[in-house]
Amino acid sequence: MSQENSIKLYKCRGKVAELENYCFDKDISGKTGIAHTRWATHGEPNDQNAHPHLSEDGQLALIHNGIIENYVILKKELMNRGYIFKSDTDTEVLVHLIQDIYIHGECSLATAVRQALKEVEGTYALAILSADNPSELIVAKKGSPLLIGIGKDEYFIASDGAPIVKYTKKVVYLEDGDVATIHPDKPIAITNINNEVRHPYTEKLEITLEQLEKGGFPHYMLKEIYEQPRAVLDSMRGRINTVKDVVSLGGILEYESKMMQAKRFIIAACGTSWHAGLVGKYLFESLVRLPVEVEYASEFRYRNPIITEEDVLIVISQSGETADTLAALELAKGKGATVIGICNVVGSTLARNTHAGSYTHAGPEIGVASTKAFTTQVTVLALMALSLSRKKGSISSSYYHQLINDLESIPDKISKVLLQNDKIAEIAKFFLDKRNAIYLGRGVNYPVALEGALKLKEISYIHAEGYPAAEMKHGPIALIDEEMPTVVIATQQETYGKIASNIQEVRARKGKIISIVSEGDVNVKAMSDFFIEVPHTEELLVPLVSSVPLQLLAYHVAVQRGCDVDKPRNLAKSVSVE
Ligand code: F6R
Numbered sequence: 001m002s003q004e005n006s007i008k009l010y011k012c013r014g015k016v017a018e019l020e021n022y023c024f025d026k027d028i029s030g031k032t033g034i035a036h037t038r039w040a041t042h043g044e045p046n047d048q049n050a051h052p053h054l055s056e057d058g059q060l061a062l063i064h065n066g067i068i069e070n071y072v073i074l075k076k077e078l079m080n081r082g083y084i085f086k087s088d089t090d091t092e093v094l095v096h097l098i099q100d101i102y103i104h105g106e107c108s109l110a111t112a113v114r115q116a117l118k119e120v121e122g123t124y125a126l127a128i129l130s131a132d133n134p135s136e137l138i139v140a141k142k143g144s145p146l147l148i149g150i151g152k153d154e155y156f157i158a159s160d161g162a163p164i165v166k167y168t169k170k171v172v173y174l175e176d177g178d179v180a181t182i183h184p185d186k187p188i189a190i191t192n193i194n195n196e197v198r199h200p201y202t203e204k205l206e207i208t209l210e211q212l213e214k215g216g217f218p219h220y221m222l223k224e225i226y227e228q229p230r231a232v233l234d235s236m237r238g239r240i241n242t243v244k245d246v247v248s249l250g251g252i253l254e255y256e257s258k259m260m261q262a263k264r265f266i267i268a269a270c271g272t273s274w275h276a277g278l279v280g281k282y283l284f285e286s287l288v289r290l291p292v293e294v295e296y297a298s299e300f301r302y303r304n305p306i307i308t309e310e311d312v313l314i315v316i317s318q319s320g321e322t323a324d325t326l327a328a329l330e331l332a333k334g335k336g337a338t339v340i341g342i343c344n345v346v347g348s349t350l351a352r353n354t355h356a357g358s359y360t361h362a363g364p365e366i367g368v369a370s371t372k373a374f375t376t377q378v379t380v381l382a383l384m385a386l387s388l389s390r391k392k393g394s395i396s397s398s399y400y401h402q403l404i405n406d407l408e409s410i411p412d413k414i415s416k417v418l419l420q421n422d423k424i425a426e427i428a429k430f431f432l433d434k435r436n437a438i439y440l441g442r443g444v445n446y447p448v449a450l451e452g453a454l455k456l457k458e459i460s461y462i463h464a465e466g467y468p469a470a471e472m473k474h475g476p477i478a479l480i481d482e483e484m485p486t487v488v489i490a491t492q493q494e495t496y497g498k499i500a501s502n503i504q505e506v507r508a509r510k511g512k513i514i515s516i517v518s519e520g521d522v523n524v525k526a527m528s529d530f531f532i533e534v535p536h537t538e539e540l541l542v543p544l545v546s547s548v549p550l551q552l553l554a555y556h557v558a559v560q561r562g563c564d565v566d567k568p569r570n571l572a573k574s575v576s577v578e
Contacts, residue, residue, distance in 0.1 A: 007061045007131045011050040015567065024447075031134045031184075034127045034157075036063035039175050039572040042071070043088030053092045055099035056083060059131045060109075062098070064091040065159060066123035066144040067578070074119065094120070098128060110181045113138050117179070123323065123578070127157055137182045141174040145321045145349055145574075148172045148180060148188055150202065155182045159574065160321070161205040162212055162364055171199040171300075173347055219565045221367030221459070225551050226418060229411035231372040232544065234361040235379040240404060242508050247404060248384040252359040258338050260392045262312040265290055266305075266337075268297040268328040269316040270575065272370035272454065276342075276377035277316050278447035279543045283381050286540060287389035287403075298324035298578070309336035312469045316381075317341075318373035318576040319361045319364055320348025327578060331354055342380050344373055358384065367566045368573050369459050371551045374451060375414070375544050381507055382407060382541060383396065406538040410545065413535040417548045420532055427514060427530045428556030434462055434485055438476060439550075440469035441489035442499055448489050448543045452550030460558040460569045469495075469502040480511040487553070488528075489546050492518040493539045503527050514553075516546050 008030065012022050016037060036051040043049040052061040071090035074097060079085065083096045097119065102112035103246035109130050109256040114216075117124075123143030129136070139146060139157055149156035149164040149171050156164040161171060172188060174180060178198060181189040190198045201214060217223035224231075240247055252259070253485070265284055281292040295305075297315070301324065307313070313332035317325045320343040333339050341357030343350045344365065351357065360376035386403060389395035431437065437456060441449035450466035457464045458540045467476055469488065480486065486506045488500045500523055503513055507527060514560060515528040518536050534542075558565045 005057060005131050005134060007054065007129070009054060009061065011047060011052065013046050013050060027277060029207065032129050032137055032138070034061060034063045034129060036065065040068050041368040043091040045424060049087045049089050051091065053087060053095045054569065055095050057099070060095055060099050060102070060124060060128060062091070062095040062128040064094055064126040066125060066142075068093055068120055068179050069122035069125070070120065071122075078574045081181060090122075092126070095128070096124060102130075109133065109160060110138050110179060110189075110191075111195075112468045113140055114179050114191070114195060117142075117193050125159060135183055135185070138179065139174065139182065140179040142176045142321065143323065143326075143554050146174045148174065148200075150188070153184050155184065155188070157182070159524075160319070161207055161347070162366070163214065165205050165207050166209055169205040170202055171205055171347075172202055173352070203347060207364050207452055212366065219367065219555070219559070221369055221371060221555055221565050224365055224367050224371045225548065225555065227363065227371050227374050228548065229415045229418075230235060231362040231376050232379050232414065233359075233411045234363070235376040236383065236407065237361070239383050240408060245401065245404070247383050247390065248359045249380075249383055250382065250385055252340060252356045252387075252513050255338060255340060256388060256391060258386055259340070260288075260314050260477060261310075262290060262338070263308070264311040265292045265314055266300075266307070266332070267294045267314045268300050268325060269333075270297050270322050270324055272374050272451060273316040273318060273325070275324075275447045275451040275454070276374050276381065278315070278450070279444055280314065280316070280381035280385070282444045283385040283540055284388075287385040287395050289389075295328070296324075297322070297328040299329045300313040300559055305331075307332050307335040307337050310399060311337040313337045313348060314453065315338045315339060315341050315354065316343075316377055317348075317350050318344045318362075318370055320345045320350035321574045322350075323575065323578045326350060326353070340501070342377055342384075344376070366573070368568055368571050369455055369551075369554070369565070371455075374547055378543050379407070379410070403538055403541065410537070410541065413537060413545045414548055416535050417532075417545055418552075420549065421552055424532060424552040425556040425560075427532070428553055428560055429461075430512070431456075431460070431485060431532065431553075431557045432560055434483065436479065436483075436494070437462055437464040437485045437487060438472070438479065439464060439466040439487045439489070440499070440502060441466070441546075442495040443493060443539060445489040445491065445493070445546055447489070448547050448550065451547055452487060452489070452554070455554035456557060457550055458571060459554055459565050460561050460563055461569070462557065469499050472502060474504065477509065478506065480506050482510040482512065484511050485514055486511045487514045487516070487550070488524070489516045489550075490521075490524045491516065491534060491542050491546055492536070493542065496524075500524055500527065516549055
């Protein structure tokens with residue numbers, strides 16, 4: 001906080017609410033303020049490592065999202081010049097480096113920032129203010145998201161639109177390499193680090209305040225689980241013709257012939273979006289009859305993958321800001337591949353840097369655990385596969401119509417699953433004292449098993465693993481005993497009989513079975529300690545319904561264990577560091 005030529009610094013470890021409490025009786029008045037929720041990369045989360053970091057003379061304060069990769073060398077040089085470091089962070093080098101130039105170069109702060117950044121390797125979205133010019137803020141971006149909101153006689157900076165939409169919908173997205181000077185009485189001035197001017201382009205945020213509220217739900221996660229019928233409908237809106245015979249995605253139309261001629265598709269994503277990508281593999285291979293590889297974006301980038309101009313890379317990301325996914329995008333683009341995006345956040349880096357793509361239109365997802373992102377990503381993947389397969393002639397018209405009809409019925413089917421919320425909350429009690437769980441599924445339900453396990457572990461801190469059901473006998477079965485809950489997704493599909501045998505194998509070892517079955521199921525239900533029914537759904541689309549009870553299960557287990565569901569420990573909503 002900067003006022004009257006001095007900087008007041010308030011920072012502490014923990015959640016934003018703790019900082020609010022800490023500042024309750026402090027003087028936080030001032031002209032310009034910067035704040036940052038740090039996700040620890042270098043140095044443990046403690047008061048000292050929290051941002052902002054001050055220059056030695058206390059005249060500069062800086063916040064930073066990203067990683068300074070050459071910070072060890074820079075730190076050594078700065079220490080040789082006499083700078084004393086107070087934190088274990090990589091960020092602190094930035095403020096000393098800028099101060100060093102600012103003092104010695106007799107230049108403006110923006111010039112000092114530009115010059116300092118020439119020496120920096122890594123990623124950053126940073127903001128810096130100086131006590132001697134408290135109305136001015138310098139911000140810079142490379143590899144981490146940053147936008148400037150334009151208010152009346154005021155500006156806001158943020159990583160995305162959600163925190164500032166309350167104040168303004170007019171925004172300027174910074175591009176990589178931008179350094180911007182912000183002053184309430186002046187227009188935004190943007191240059192690159194070589195001081196070449198770039199004219200800011202103003203865009204409109206497409207989110208509403210209402211979308212950012214909990215809407216009467218105790219947690220965002222539960223709200224977002226319940227939003228899925230609407231979110232999936234919005235993903236399909238205007239994309240399925242009312243006479244029900246054409247699926248068309250405007251965003252990729254221009255690239256569809258290129259996609260159909262592709263030698264293969266590569267899907268790159270992280271976490272839940274990667275699980276959606278695995279479902280996409282089943283959809284594209286079955287319907288479009290094209291080979292698909294699904295890659296963890298983080299691994300893809302670093303193994304020198306073979307990519308040609310005949311490949312299509314589909315990148316999937318809710319936030320559109322996941323650093324690993326963006327790196328995969330750039331790599332494939334650089335090698336001439338066509339890059340298609342599936343993304344929720346309008347205006348995000350991914351949406352702006354792909355050749356073409358489709359938004360999921362899920363609305364803002366605030367709960368750290370992805371829920372509606374998954375179902376809407378799968379919906380868009382299904383629409384893409386349908387559109388391409390129809391044009392390619394790789395699908396029969398009867399199957400095409402059958403899938404479209406089923407897709408249209410998904411929102412109602414999800415609503416039916418949600419009616420079982422109370423029953424699922426009861427089943428959750430069984431997990432409360434458990435330390436491990438196994439999730440099993442086959443075919444399209446294998447990614448659902450992975451996703452169910454991820455949901456449980458990330459919000460309830462119970463260790464959980466997803467496995468293809470038949471793989472269990474190759475190792476994981478050794479873990480089964482009466483203490484191990486086994487969640488089996490056994491909707492009626494081709495492998496139903498086989499999965500029933502896997503359940504018997506678990507039961508024979510005293511394992512407890514929690515099954516997800518199709519309505520009217522008899523066999524698996526009879527073998528289960530607990531069961532949850534989901535409506536009958538075309539096999540390829542079943543993840544859209546079978547994933548929902550697993551989201552609710554994880555939610556209730558976490559709530560009953562007293563966990564902070566919306567902000568699980570160690571996790572950030574958008575992973576903008578590699
Ligand atoms: C899990 C979860 C994460 C994200 C992952 C990718 O519930 O939310 O695994 O799915 O960090 O994020 P996006 O989709 O924003 O690229």
